Structures are given as structure tokens and as C-alpha cells.
Amino acid sequence: MRQGRPKADLTLTVDEIGRLQSLALDPAPGSQAALRSQIILDCAVGLTNRDVARRLGVSEGTVGKWRARFVVHRFTGLDIPVHQSNPYLGGRPKAELVLTDHERQALERLAQPGSAPDQLVLRSRVILASAEGRTNRQIALEYAVAEHTIGRWRARFLKNRSEGIEASLG
Structure with missing residues (x-):
């Protein structure tokens, strides 16, 4: 018992x-x-x-x-x-994500609450955090998103740049 x-x-x-x-x-x-x-x-x-x-x-x-x-x-x-x-x-080291001034400004605008749909705000914040050199794991913990999702969003941005964020919403 x-x-x-x-x-x-x-x-x-x-x-x-x-x-x-x-x-x-x-x-x-x-x-x-x-x-x-x-x-x-x-x-x-x-x-x-x-x-x-x-x-x-x-x-x-x-x-x-x-x-x-x-x-x-x-x-x-x-x-x-x-x-x-x-x-x-x-987390494993990732390819460096470097933003142009134009990309950074656009992402910072999108990262503001109420400036865009919530998913776009979140993805913008994720890309900005990636550009700061944080790992997928650190970002996932902060934003309560699965680590593999962070990796997918990051890879999509590296491939398609700004278009990768908005295209992935559909």
C-alpha cells in the first residue's frame, strides 16, 4: 500500500x-x-x-x-x-543576425503593443531579441513560446528578411 x-x-x-x-x-x-x-x-x-x-x-x-x-x-x-x-x-551558437537600421526601426515600430496584430508584435520582439545575440532558449523562456518555434521564426527572417515575418502569419 x-x-x-x-x-x-x-x-x-x-x-x-x-x-x-x-x-x-x-x-x-x-x-x-x-x-x-x-x-x-x-x-x-x-x-x-x-x-x-x-x-x-x-x-x-x-x-x-x-x-x-x-x-x-x-x-x-x-x-x-x-x-x-x-x-x-x-543554446547552440547561431548564425549572427544583423539588422539594417531600416529593419531595426521597422521591427521596433511593430514590436509596440497595439501597433500590429499580437502575433506580429511577438515575432518582431523575437527577431529583435535574436539580433541582440540571445539564444532561442533564452527568448523562448522570456516569451513563453516553444524553442523550436523561435528557431523557425528566426530562420524565416534570415531567409526572407522583413517579408518573412508577415508572410508567416497566414
Whole structure:
């Protein structure tokens, strides 16, 4: 018979498993990213909080905290700082997106709330953030858009420039 409070289901995607496994292999002694990632991986295979705590030498409360935070917030809930050296945290380097003065002015106008349909405002902000050198992951977290969507919008802009933003709305 099961004891204790019921826990929310923790199911991982293949991509999440890969990211967590990569983080769990961090060789730095005392790496918080490695520990938190291993907690999530162990919980996802069905181990109890008690078993995970014993296996990793942490308290059951610590396991419960990181498990619950991951269930609700996924990777942002793990409080892992972004390091450009780790592609799973900082994102892979992208081709530099350089805007002309005319493009920047047009995007800044479109990025103003109420200046255009909401999707066009959002896409304009995404392109401006890309031009500032931010990664797809950082932009996705800020604007609550899927990372692959940011990549698609960015690629479309690189290919079609300004026309790529408006053409993609249809």
C-alpha cells in the first residue's frame, strides 16, 4: 500500500531525458545542475523520493522540492544558471543576425503593443531579441513560446528578411 502524499506524474520527453542526462554528467564537484538532473531522472523511472534521497545522499525534502518544481516549471524550475558553454542550457551558437537600421526601426515600430496584430508584435520582439545575440532558449523562456518555434521564426527572417515575418502569419 502506498504511503504519504500522492505525487504528480513525472513523465519526460526524449529531449528532456537527453538534456537531463547531459546535465547529470557534469564532472564539476558539487554541481547543483548534475544533482538536480539526477534527482529528476531517478524520479522519472519510478523510484520513490525516499529511494532517490538514499541513493544520492540528500534529504527526502530536497528530492520532493526539485521533483515538484520540475513537474510544474520543467527546466526553468531547476534554477540552473545559463552557461553558454553548455548547449542544453545556453543554446547552440547561431548564425549572427544583423539588422539594417531600416529593419531595426521597422521591427521596433511593430514590436509596440497595439501597433500590429499580437502575433506580429511577438515575432518582431523575437527577431529583435535574436539580433541582440540571445539564444532561442533564452527568448523562448522570456516569451513563453516553444524553442523550436523561435528557431523557425528566426530562420524565416534570415531567409526572407522583413517579408518573412508577415508572410508567416497566414
